[in-house]
Amino acid sequence: MTDLLKTPREWPSILLGRAGAKDPLDLDAAVAAGAFEGLRAAVRDLGATATIATIGASGLRGRGGAGFPAVTKWRTAVDTEAPRRYVVANGYGADPASHTDRTLMMLDPYAVVEGTAITAFAVGATEAFIAVRQEDSALIAVLAAAIGAATDAGFLGFDIHGSGHDVSITVRPVQGAYMLGEETVLLKALEGKRGQPEQRPPHPAARGLHGMPTVVHNVQTLASVAWILAHGSDAFRSTGTHDAPGTILVQVRTPAGQGIAEVPLGTPLGDILKLGAALPVGRTLKALLVGGPSGGLLPPDLLDTPYSFETLRIAGAHLGSGSVVAVDDTTDLVELIGVLTRFCSAEACGKSIPCRIGTKRLAEIVERRERGLARPSDDTLASDLAHDIVASALCDHERLATLPLTSGMRYFESDLNDPRRPAPAPIEASR
Amino acid sequence: MSLIPGLGIAKGMALTLRRFFEPKVTVMYPEVRVDVPHKFRGRLQLLYDEWGTLKCETCFQCAQACPVECIDMGGMDTRGRYHVHWGASETYGERREESALRRSGRPVPDPAYRPYEPVDLAVVDTVLEDFDHDPARMLDILEATQDAYGYLPVAALKRISHATGAWYAMIYGTASFYAHLRFEPPTATTQAAAVAAHRPAETTYLAALDAALGGAVGGRAAGRTQA
Numbered sequence: 001m002t003d004l005l006k007t008p009r010e011w012p013s014i015l016l017g018r019a020g021a022k023d024p025l026d027l028d029a030a031v032a033a034g035a036f037e038g039l040r041a042a043v044r045d046l047g048a049t050a051t052i053a054t055i056g057a058s059g060l061r062g063r064g065g066a067g068f069p070a071v072t073k074w075r076t077a078v079d080t081e082a083p084r085r086y087v088v089a090n091g092y093g094a095d096p097a098s099h100t101d102r103t104l105m106m107l108d109p110y111a112v113v114e115g116t117a118i119t120a121f122a123v124g125a126t127e128a129f130i131a132v133r134q135e136d137s138a139l140i141a142v143l144a145a146a147i148g149a150a151t152d153a154g155f156l157g158f159d160i161h162g163s164g165h166d167v168s169i170t171v172r173p174v175q176g177a178y179m180l181g182e183e184t185v186l187l188k189a190l191e192g193k194r195g196q197p198e199q200r201p202p203h204p205a206a207r208g209l210h211g212m213p214t215v216v217h218n219v220q221t222l223a224s225v226a227w228i229l230a231h232g233s234d235a236f237r238s239t240g241t242h243d244a245p246g247t248i249l250v251q252v253r254t255p256a257g258q259g260i261a262e263v264p265l266g267t268p269l270g271d272i273l274k275l276g277a278a279l280p281v282g283r284t285l286k287a288l289l290v291g292g293p294s295g296g297l298l299p300p301d302l303l304d305t306p307y308s309f310e311t312l313r314i315a316g317a318h319l320g321s322g323s324v325v326a327v328d329d330t331t332d333l334v335e336l337i338g339v340l341t342r343f344c345s346a347e348a349c350g351k352s353i354p355c356r357i358g359t360k361r362l363a364e365i366v367e368r369r370e371r372g373l374a375r376p377s378d379d380t381l382a383s384d385l386a387h388d389i390v391a392s393a394l395c396d397h398e399r400l401a402t403l404p405l406t407s408g409m410r411y412f413e414s415d416l417n418d419p420r421r422p423a424p425a426p427i428e429a430s431r
Numbered sequence: 432m433s434l435i436p437g438l439g440i441a442k443g444m445a446l447t448l449r450r451f452f453e454p455k456v457t458v459m460y461p462e463v464r465v466d467v468p469h470k471f472r473g474r475l476q477l478l479y480d481e482w483g484t485l486k487c488e489t490c491f492q493c494a495q496a497c498p499v500e501c502i503d504m505g506g507m508d509t510r511g512r513y514h515v516h517w518g519a520s521e522t523y524g525e526r527r528e529e530s531a532l533r534r535s536g537r538p539v540p541d542p543a544y545r546p547y548e549p550v551d552l553a554v555v556d557t558v559l560e561d562f563d564h565d566p567a568r569m570l571d572i573l574e575a576t577q578d579a580y581g582y583l584p585v586a587a588l589k590r591i592s593h594a595t596g597a598w599y600a601m602i603y604g605t606a607s608f609y610a611h612l613r614f615e616p617p618t619a620t621t622q623a624a625a626v627a628a629h630r631p632a633e634t635t636y637l638a639a640l641d642a643a644l645g646g647a648v649g650g651r652a653a654g655r656t657q658a
Contacts, residue, residue, distance in 0.1 A: 097637060174570070175574075176570075176611055177609065177610065178632070189570060191567050192571070193601075194605050194608040195609065210567065253644055327643050327644070331642075331643045336639065342632070343632045343633075346631070347632050349608075
């Protein structure tokens with residue numbers, strides 16, 4: 001299990017409030033600590049319309065990386081005429097190096113289950129799915145046990161809280177590819193099809209799983225939903241920033257260690273980094289990789305950038321999988337950019353041609369740089385190509401796959417053009 | 432834009448008219464044939480650009496036109512095997528004929544050859560029962576089938592297609608898309624090795640992250656086992 005990092009006392013604990021429980025699956029203890037209070041408030045006191053209004057007032061935004069307002073999805077799903085609707089909790093955790101979603105579900109499965117039930121109740125869905133990685137059998141067991149216990153206690157299943165509304169939640173293990181973290185791709189996999197994204201609009205909230213309105217949320221979003229309903233939208237708004245209230249889980253990795261912390265949105269990157277262990281003596285911070293394998297590389301002088309959706313995007317990174325990796329001066333940045341670009345290229349699903357071919361060409365450009373064979377036209381070529389890939393993007397993977405290279409070119413020009421790299425091999429004479 | 436309307440077309444027609452009265456270079460092949468030596472084939476040459484890479488666009492026109500089929504185009508695939516490339520099937524279908532296969536060292540199809548191994552289909556029938564013959568649960572069906580056989584035999588896929596009503600091509604497309612599904616019995620034995628084999632990009636990424644951080648962190652697999 002990944003360690004939880006100690007955070008300053010004044011930071012609120014929204015997602016991991018019950019994380020200290022001895023047995024996360026002990027339903028009585030969890031209920032005593034406040035679990036399923038939000039569901040009761042939503043079903044008994046508020047009703048569906050007021051629940052949606054509460055989420056709207058809280059300003060909750062999706063924790064999956066894009067930061068889409070949660071209430072917009074709910075309203076779209078409710079406004080679309082359909083015989084049935086679905087809720088999908090995305091706990092796939094596509095980034096293999098980030099355990100934030102998994103940690104939340106392991107430490108407080110009831111928060112995710114409760115949030116899913118509230119969402120299903122509010123949008124009028126009777127079936128909900130929690131998608132997780134198939135190889136993670138421990139997590140699947142925990143979630144199945146949590147759903148079972150909650151159903152037995154009457155929080156889920158038939159006629160919850162006497163409202164006449166049924167909600168059944170199923171754990172759906174999926175596996176196969178990095179791309180499954182993307183919502184339309186995940187829905188395709190749940191339908192038993194190739195994991196390839198769909199053109200949007202229509203958004204999944206209007207036309208998703210099996211053609212029905214489907215609300216897809218990251219598990220952290222759902223846990224926040226449960227907290228908001230229990231504590232009110234004003235309390236939620238008091239944390240984070242005006243545009244992005246609330247907290248988010250961050251996976252911090254430094255050469256000295258790693259861990260997961262719950263961080264209010266808008267916290268400067270430097271403060272997040274301080275939660276991790278200090279760098280070993282004699283090493284200096286070279287770069288921050290923010291956002292996972294398709295994240296951006298940021299230089300140390302951007303340490304006061306607030307950790308939030310827009311600010312990171314402007315700086316050339318994104319929230320992504322909630323991973324913040326500190327890289328010190330012993331790391332070869334060109335090699336790292338190469339690995340990231342190749343990863344993004346290898347994981348491209350192949351549906352859109354600029355992504356399938358373009359990322360491959362970008363990987364080749366970085367590889368030429370790694371081997372000291374860079375051509376004078378490469379920089380222009382790379383930025384043109386990256387621009388075209390992003391402009392023709394079908395999904396967020398494509399929109400972000402160029403980030404490691406473009407952010408590297410933006411901030412680490414001197415590393416990319418390091419004269420100590422191997423000398424270019426002589427060009428074979430043209431005949 | 433020219434100031435006199437129609438000047439452009441007049442210029443163009445004037446050029447056409449001039450060419451009309453010039454001696455012709457085009458020969459009405461094959462009625463008329465230019466007198467070239469019997470064995471003349473032009474000059475076969477691959478050109479390089481200023482960076483030393485081949486200018487060949489792999490259009491296959493030379494291979495298509497070659498009268499004695501001495502030109503082929505080949506290359507290494509991702510597993511390091513050499514293949515002759517054929518180009519678009521509808522255009523180059525004739526190059527799949529026996530002699531071309533033989534020259535490329537590929538097995539020549541035998542009409543009496545059985546296309547797939549017969550397997551015991553009772554297993555896949557049980558799997559289909561479990562999932563209600565529902566094509567919307569195709570991934571679950573395929574995964575359960577693979578668990579049962581160790582891989583996805585063609586005969587089983589055909590049975591799944593027949594029973595669920597999903598096209599064989601769609602099933603094959605889905606099965607070949609996901610890296611964890613395979614069409615041959617596995618060679619890697621341990622779980623970690625299997626994951627590494629079907630997720631090479633993920634493994635490389637974790638290894639690189641580890642290297643960048645001085646080996647201080649474990650990958651997801653490490654986190655998994657202790658949980």
